[in-house]
């Protein structure tokens with residue numbers, strides 16, 4: 001390795017290997033898992049649980065392969081319980097959904113969310129939306145209207161939960177649509193959405 005390569009690596013972000021495909025990626029682009037004190041394999045989406053971490057690309061293929069080849073047990077050098085792809089997938093889905101909801105609430109508290117049909121329609125036209133949330137129980141007609149609007153504006157659309165839930169998350173009454181302004185909150189939300197979409201087809 002040349003000196004230049006070495007100094008370039010010094011400044012780069014920490015890398016970890018996926019236990020499934022073996023590829024080396026930036027730590028933040030991988031899912032971290034730890035072994036809980038009771039020996040249960042635990043997804044650590046925040047990346048701050050204590051103990052040694054083991055990593056997988058955020059997709060079911062790599063996670064499944066890592067489990068099948070017993071690479072978590074090999075990494076922790078301990079027996080691993082709860083390494084079941086189906087239940088882990090369900091757990092990750094729940095955790096990711098909670099994190100997306102948390103970011104939406106934070107964005108609302110920071111005054112970066114506008115909601116309701118008229119405000120969202122106006123905001124989308126004015127290029128003020130970075131991400132659009134629609135309620136799962138929105139009428140078919142409205143769903144089509146906002147889906148077309150989002151596609152036209154090049155804004156990612158997310159069906160997160162029902163109107164009561166969407167409203168509550170942003171401190172309002174029932175809401176069918178809510179948009180997050182471009183900037184600060186969009187990047188971490190997109191990361192969670194990418195994990196979610198990798199693991200699950202369909203809604204959200």
Ligand SMILES: [Zn+2]
Nearest residue numbers: 018021057062
């Ligand atoms: Zn992988």
